[in-house]
Amino acid sequence: xxxxxxxxxxxKANKTKQSRYTKPKTxxxxxxxxxxxxTLLIIWEASGRMGIIESHLLPIPSVIVEGLYQMALEGTLxxxxxxxxxxxxxxxxxxxxxxxxxxxxxxxxKIFEELIDPIIQAFRSIPSLAWVPLFILxxxxxxxxxxxxxxVGVFFPVYLNMVAGIRGVDRKLIEVGKIYGYxxxxxxxxxxxxxxxxxxxxxxxxxxxxxxxxxxAAEIMGASKGLGYLLIVGQNTYSPDVIIGSIILFAxxxxxxxxxxxxxxxxxxxxxxxxxxxx
Amino acid sequence: MLSVxxxxxTFNNKQVGFTDVSFTVKExxxxxxxxxxGCGKSTLLRVLAGLDKDYTGKFTWEKEQVGMMFxxxxxxxxxxxxxxxxxxxxxxxxxxxxxxxxxxxxxxFEKLYPKDLSGGMAQRTAxxxxxxxxxxxxxxxxxxxxxDAFTKMQLQKLLLSIWKQQNTTMLLVTHDIDEALFxxxxxxxxxxxxxxxxxxxxxxxxxxRDRGDFKLTTRKxxxxxxxxxxxxx
Ligand SMILES: Nc1ncnc2c1ncn2[C@@H]1O[C@H](COP(=O)(O)OP(=O)(O)O)[C@@H](O)[C@H]1O
Ligand SMILES: [Mg+2]
Numbered sequence: 001x002x003x004x005x006x007x008x009x010x011x012k013a014n015k016t017k018q019s020r021y022t023k024p025k026t027x028x029x030x031x032x033x034x035x036x037x038x039t040l041l042i043i044w045e046a047s048g049r050m051g052i053i054e055s056h057l058l059p060i061p062s063v064i065v066e067g068l069y070q071m072a073l074e075g076t077l078x079x080x081x082x083x084x085x086x087x088x089x090x091x092x093x094x095x096x097x098x099x100x101x102x103x104x105x106x107x108x109x110k111i112f113e114e115l116i117d118p119i120i121q122a123f124r125s126i127p128s129l130a131w132v133p134l135f136i137l138x139x140x141x142x143x144x145x146x147x148x149x150x151x152v153g154v155f156f157p158v159y160l161n162m163v164a165g166i167r168g169v170d171r172k173l174i175e176v177g178k179i180y181g182y183x184x185x186x187x188x189x190x191x192x193x194x195x196x197x198x199x200x201x202x203x204x205x206x207x208x209x210x211x212x213x214x215x216x217a218a219e220i221m222g223a224s225k226g227l228g229y230l231l232i233v234g235q236n237t238y239s240p241d242v243i244i245g246s247i248i249l250f251a252x253x254x255x256x257x258x259x260x261x262x263x264x265x266x267x268x269x270x271x272x273x274x275x276x277x278x279x
Numbered sequence: 280m281l282s283v284x285x286x287x288x289t290f291n292n293k294q295v296g297f298t299d300v301s302f303t304v305k306e307x308x309x310x311x312x313x314x315x316x317g318c319g320k321s322t323l324l325r326v327l328a329g330l331d332k333d334y335t336g337k338f339t340w341e342k343e344q345v346g347m348m349f350x351x352x353x354x355x356x357x358x359x360x361x362x363x364x365x366x367x368x369x370x371x372x373x374x375x376x377x378x379x380x381x382x383x384x385x386x387x388f389e390k391l392y393p394k395d396l397s398g399g400m401a402q403r404t405a406x407x408x409x410x411x412x413x414x415x416x417x418x419x420x421x422x423x424x425x426x427d428a429f430t431k432m433q434l435q436k437l438l439l440s441i442w443k444q445q446n447t448t449m450l451l452v453t454h455d456i457d458e459a460l461f462x463x464x465x466x467x468x469x470x471x472x473x474x475x476x477x478x479x480x481x482x483x484x485x486x487x488r489d490r491g492d493f494k495l496t497t498r499k500x501x502x503x504x505x506x507x508x509x510x511x512x
Contacts, residue, residue, distance in 0.1 A: 172353050175330050179347045180367035180412070190366075194357045271357045273394035 059241040064248070067241045081249065084215055084226040087143070088257075091150025092211045096204055098151070099158035106159075107166025107196070108188055120159065128152050129217055136221065146218035153214035154207040161203025165196030198272060201265045208261060212254045227253075280306040280448060281327070281416070286336035287473075288322050295473030296322035299336075302467060302476060306341075307446040311459035314469030315506065320452040321350050323474075324418045327450070346414030348422050350452075352401035354393040354408075360400075361389040364407045372411075379407045382437055384430060398425035406434065410441060416448045424454065432490075435461055439487055456502050460495045461488055468505050478505050 041061055047053050048060030055063070071077035102120075105112040131152060139145035169192050177187045219228020227246045234242030270277065281304040288296040297319030304310055314320050325331040327338065328347045354363045364376045380386055383403040393401055402425045409417060419438075423431045435458060441447055453459050459466050463482060470477040480502065484494065 172349070172351065173355060176349070176353050176355075176366070178330060179328060179345070191355070194355070197357070271392040271394065273356065277394070 056238070057240060059244065064241045064245050067239075068245045068249070071245075080225055080227050080230055080246075081253070083223075084219065084228065085253065087146050087218070087226065088150060088208075088211050088215045091147045091214070092154050092208055094147065095151035095154025095211070096158050096207060099155045099203070099207070100162055100200070103159045103162025104166065104188065104193070107163040108184075108192060117163075124156055124160075128156075128214065132217065132221055141222035146215070146223070149218045150211050150214045153210040157206040157210060158200070158203040161199045161206075162196065165199025165203075166192055168199065169195040198269055201261070201269070205258060205261050205265070208257055209254070212250065212257075216250065280304055280341040281338065283327070283338040284336055286323075286326060286334050286338055288319070288326055288331065288334045295319075297469065297474040300469075300474075300476045301336075302479070304448060304450070306448055307442075308465060309442060309449045309451065309463045311463035311466040312450060312452045312469060313454075313456065313459055313466055313502065313506065314474055316454075318469045318472055318474030320469060320474070321420055323469075324420050324450065324452060328418055340416070344412075344414045344416065346409045346412060346417040348405055348409035348417070348419045350420040350424075352393070352398075352405040354396075354401055354404055356393050359390050359392055360385060360396070360404050363393070363404055364411055366408055367412050375411060376407075379411050383407045383434065399427060399430065402426055403430075403434070413445060414447070415445075417450075419449060419451045421452055421454060423458070431458075436487075438462060442486075456499050457490065459502075460498055461490060462486075466502065468502065470506070480505075 044053070044058075045060050045062060048055055048058070048063075053060075059067075068077065071080075102116065106117050106120075107113070128149070132149060135145040135149055139148065173191050173195060174187060177191050182190065215226070216228045216231070219226040220232055223229040223232075227249055230246040231243055234240065234246065283303070284301050286300050287298040289298075290296060300323065312320050312323070322331065324347070326334045328345055355366060358366065361373075361376055361380065364380060365372060368376075377386075377389070380389060383406055385400060385403055385407065388396070388400065393404070396404065402422065406419075406422055409419070423434055426434065438449070439462060442449060449462075451459070451462060460482065466480040466482065467476055468478040468480065469475065480498065482495075482498065484492070488495065
């Protein structure tokens with residue numbers, strides 16, 4: 001038996017030989033990085049079971065997972081996740097889209113900068129959550145007020161990065177377009193937009209982060225569905241396991257969507273002469 | 280085809296790029312512009328290309344289609360070599376692009392991004408981009424400064440063959456006197472700071488020329504003394 005397993009390990013080592021310059025490193029990173037969280041989890045679970053932590057305040061991990069699992073079985077969990085995802089997605093799209101359009105105009109044309117940028121800067125100094133009561137007054141506690149609130153949150157980082165990206169475009173590249181008789185539209189679409197893509201993507205990623213923050217706010221303010229609503233339910237029914245469960249789900253979803261954007265970013269920026277792209 | 284009358288360019292900070300330059304260029308002529316660093320050669324080309332509008336004086340082009348190769352490669356970093364070459368082209372023209380890439384010695388490097396090119400390769404990509412649209416007039420700002428001596432001679436021959444085929448009018452800024460002697464019908468010597476058109480040298484030798492030609496060697500001595508190398512750093 002022992003011999004057999006040793007043999008298996010050996011062949012496996014042979015197989016991974018080709019990628020051994022990258023694989024062990026990432027493995028090592030994952031391993032090292034997970035030591036602390038795993039230890040904490042074990043301590044948490046153990047001390048909960050031994051009654052050191054009061055479980056009505058901080059339930060143990062297995063109870064939390066069990067609760068999520070139950071909700072998943074009942075099917076209610078998917079509804080909450082789906083609703084939250086759709087809200088974030090809709091707000092994110094609207095916010096990003098308007099930010100890219102307005103940001104392009106402000107970045108490219110002096111007249112729009114002078115016209116629009118001051119008022120946007122003024123609005124930016126309002127903490128976005130302060131809008132909540134007004135949006136609810138205007139649009140009720142339905143979907144639109146939540147989506148708009150998220151869109152407002154997403155808008156600013158995307159807008160600021162878009163404008164900065166366009167301003168940073170090398171004048172020398174624009175001159176190349178002028179030599180070929182490009183129209184303003186061609187200069188924007190063929191030179192300015194691709195050149196400001198790195199900055200835009202940075203903005204979009206931080207915009208998405210804010211989107212997740214604002215969906216929590218929007219759903220806490222008043223909702224009948226969604227992960228943020230679960231937080232409130234957990235608070236009102238004295239069930240910390242529900243609260244922590246939805247916090248964990250927020251973390252997972254946020255991390256996953258950010259990873260998705262990061263993936264797109266790496267894909268579309270392979271041309272960049274950056275430290276990360278060094279081979 | 281081009282006449283320039285007393286054109287000067289003064290920058291905002293009162294620094295003068297070049298001053299009071301006048302000359303004419305006939306169709307199909309190859310003009311060399313020689314001068315020490317900082318005497319305004321690049322600025323002159325930018326003005327003539329229409330990129331710099333803050334000049335005084337007057338100049339008129341008879342034909343509009345002007346191509347330009349800048350002193351830096353100015354490649355779009357997000358485009359591959361072949362996409363960069365096709366940057367100014369309308370419609371599909373892949374065969375022309377591949378043809379030209381071969382001529383400048385970049386066959387096999389089509390799919391690379393500019394970040395993976397050497398200085399000389401980037402410069403050749405930029406040359407291909409300037410030539411691929413077959414402009415009637417082409418402005419070249421030190422086009423071969425980053426390529427090795429051997430490739431340089433091949434590219435000079437390439438320019439010559441294009442000139443033969445298409446009778447392209449060329450304005451060639453260069454530091455290299457041999458290059459000017461090999462390619463140009465007229466050489467303008469710019470001198471001083473701000474640069475002034477100090478002398479025009481006409482080289483009537485038929486092209487292609489022999490690089491070791493004795494007559495060219497004597498012209499080289501003449502040009503060297505005109506450039507007054509004591510001013511050079
Ligand atoms: N945008 C600018 N603003 C101010 N001064 C400039 C600018 N561009 C060039 N100059 C100055 O004009 C002079 C000529 O520059 P340039 O045409 O690049 O010289 P060359 O190409 O002959 O080496 C230099 O002294 C340079 O410092
Ligand atoms: Mg120059």
